[in-house]
């Protein structure tokens with residue numbers, strides 16, 4: 596489902612980051628761990644096609660993503676990968692419902708109102724669908740960003756520090772949702788984090804060396 600092979604990225608002549616080969620099977624849950632500066636963000640950007648490697652290849656669902664044009668990569672990402680960040684990146688001028696419908700059309704998928712309603716219900720946030728992001732709490736925003744990430748039933752969910760700005764109760768709730776949503780959608784889950792609370796819940800870890 597994910598395979599990285601001989602992967603390297605150079606920001607400049609002095610700095611060449613190499614990533615150990617890694618294979619992830621569909622449905623597995625992994626942490627990505629490493630000290631500050633070890634290359635976690637760089638690797639996440641390589642896995643999501645936001646950066647092209649200087650050497651090596653990334654395969655997602657057997658597709659060599661580094662070979663895709665930018666437009667094809669945008670569609671591929673929208674259809675196969677759900678992204679969740681520390682803070683929700685929603686479009687402020689659109690309601691919760693409109694943000695989710697947009698995620699479907701940006702991925703080139705037909706608009707499916709029922710799927711959007713189902714996801715909002717499963718995340719217990721359906722009563723906020725007509726609200727704008729500015730009208731939601733931090734925990735609610737994080738749930739909407741999970742909803743947006745899973746709405747297209749991606750086979751891969753990637754979360755970058757999803758809990759670090761949350762208190763214990765909200766961190767546990769967000770983690771529960773990520774794990775349940777990944778299981779319900781049979782998605783692979785990959786979480787990059789420093790957060791010890793997450794490390795207690797997920798066994799497999801890809802550790803970057805600095």
Ligand SMILES: Nc1ncnc2c1ncn2[C@@H]1O[C@H](COP(=O)(O)OP(=O)(O)OP(=O)(O)O)[C@@H](O)[C@H]1O
Nearest residue numbers: 606607610612629630631632633634635636637638
């Ligand atoms: N745009 C850039 N130009 C030059 N060097 C960069 C750039 N972005 C990152 N780097 C360097 O690449 C290395 C890896 O950075 P990266 O952001 O991937 O690490 P990280 O593990 O995500 O760190 P953190 O946990 O602090 O976010 C670091 O040495 C960093 O200084």
